[in-house]
Amino acid sequence: MIDIGSLTPTPQIFPATSRLTAANHWDHFLARMGYKRGEHRVEPGLYALGKPTPDSPVFVTANYTLSFDALRAALDGMDGYILVLDTQGINVWCAAGKGTFGTDEIVQRVFAAGLKNVVNHRKLILPQLGAPGVAAHEIKKRTGFKVEYGPVRAADLPEYLKSHKASAEIRRVQFTLRDRATLIPVEFVHVILPTLIVAVILYFTGGIVSSLAAVTAVLAGTVLFPILLPWLPTNNFSTKGFILGGLAALPFALTVFIRHPDWSWYQQLGQALGFLLAMPAVTAFLALNFTGSTTFTSRTGVRREMFAYIPAMAWTFAAGIVLNLVFVFVR
Amino acid sequence: MFDAYAVNTLAYNPELCNGCAMCTAVCPHAVFEMNGRKAQLVRPSACMECGACQLNCVTGAIAVESGVGCAAAMIRAALLGQKEAACSCG
Numbered sequence: 001m002i003d004i005g006s007l008t009p010t011p012q013i014f015p016a017t018s019r020l021t022a023a024n025h026w027d028h029f030l031a032r033m034g035y036k037r038g039e040h041r042v043e044p045g046l047y048a049l050g051k052p053t054p055d056s057p058v059f060v061t062a063n064y065t066l067s068f069d070a071l072r073a074a075l076d077g078m079d080g081y082i083l084v085l086d087t088q089g090i091n092v093w094c095a096a097g098k099g100t101f102g103t104d105e106i107v108q109r110v111f112a113a114g115l116k117n118v119v120n121h122r123k124l125i126l127p128q129l130g131a132p133g134v135a136a137h138e139i140k141k142r143t144g145f146k147v148e149y150g151p152v153r154a155a156d157l158p159e160y161l162k163s164h165k166a167s168a169e170i171r172r173v174q175f176t177l178r179d180r181a182t183l184i185p186v187e188f189v190h191v192i193l194p195t196l197i198v199a200v201i202l203y204f205t206g207g208i209v210s211s212l213a214a215v216t217a218v219l220a221g222t223v224l225f226p227i228l229l230p231w232l233p234t235n236n237f238s239t240k241g242f243i244l245g246g247l248a249a250l251p252f253a254l255t256v257f258i259r260h261p262d263w264s265w266y267q268q269l270g271q272a273l274g275f276l277l278a279m280p281a282v283t284a285f286l287a288l289n290f291t292g293s294t295t296f297t298s299r300t301g302v303r304r305e306m307f308a309y310i311p312a313m314a315w316t317f318a319a320g321i322v323l324n325l326v327f328v329f330v331r
Numbered sequence: 332m333f334d335a336y337a338v339n340t341l342a343y344n345p346e347l348c349n350g351c352a353m354c355t356a357v358c359p360h361a362v363f364e365m366n367g368r369k370a371q372l373v374r375p376s377a378c379m380e381c382g383a384c385q386l387n388c389v390t391g392a393i394a395v396e397s398g399v400g401c402a403a404a405m406i407r408a409a410l411l412g413q414k415e416a417a418c419s420c421g
Contacts, residue, residue: 132385292401301336
């Protein structure tokens, strides 16, 4: 006789707790600093949080450590199952956009985990931001499980679980000062090396002030811009960036007249204009690049912005650099 | 003043709406609201084209060209000659 049991092994259920360790926090820090971006992963599969029974709820998440840890920490004191999808170490919302946090993956994981034999009910609680990759009615048709979209943020789950109804407030994605500040290192890491190279080159060609101007324009676009985003006038990121970059360039333009009182007026004006043209272009370009990090820009809008403003950025930048160079060599 | 975000590709046909309210549950920007037994488009310009409503609308009442609103991804796609911009931040 063949032992049927050995041919259909019970799928493994991994243990999980709500407690975040120092190692978890260190991993979160590294993820936010952009260190080995794709490698902050959790093993996909079914996890038992606490001591779940067949009546305990099932939560679905991505296999990015920040996603998984936010979920299990939010469920502190509760028992439940966590179904971790293989999103290749990408967070829920981005993975949903790519389709890896998607209908097919959920269907496959539900069967692979033998979920029907683990729980009595037929309900999956998904993060709301998983919805761009998931057709709830498809999941129901293919697995028998009804998809329930929880709140945007895992932290709102305890509130949500009281009634399984989400208030308008917890259905809205926010972009708070704290969220924006969290993004600064990620933005900055992307540009730090090219900025240093340019700063060194400018130091030896245009001098310390030109070098500082480049660093200032980059800092304005990557550090100040995310912080000041909602308060900068106009709706387009490019124009917001031009305005912020213009303000950052102002001191550099004014110091030309103080530093070089011996120059003729057109030399002074030319140099000042150089800063006023080149710096805002850099800041505006970085501001435009921040669109992808926000929680609200549409592809249509970003494309319209790009066509409207990238040529202006290129022209003002080129004009500013030429003006600066002219007064470096024609002295 | 030119506002790039004033228009988008979101289109809604209320005649097909069956009142399931799924669009109001999945939208992260409260673009839809229930008005009696039908969903109503209340904040169309807040749409970020994530595509969640379309994918979860069983009657096909909602259409939107979804994609990533990321200039960095689109610039990279243009430079590399790719047709579709995909985000790669991770």
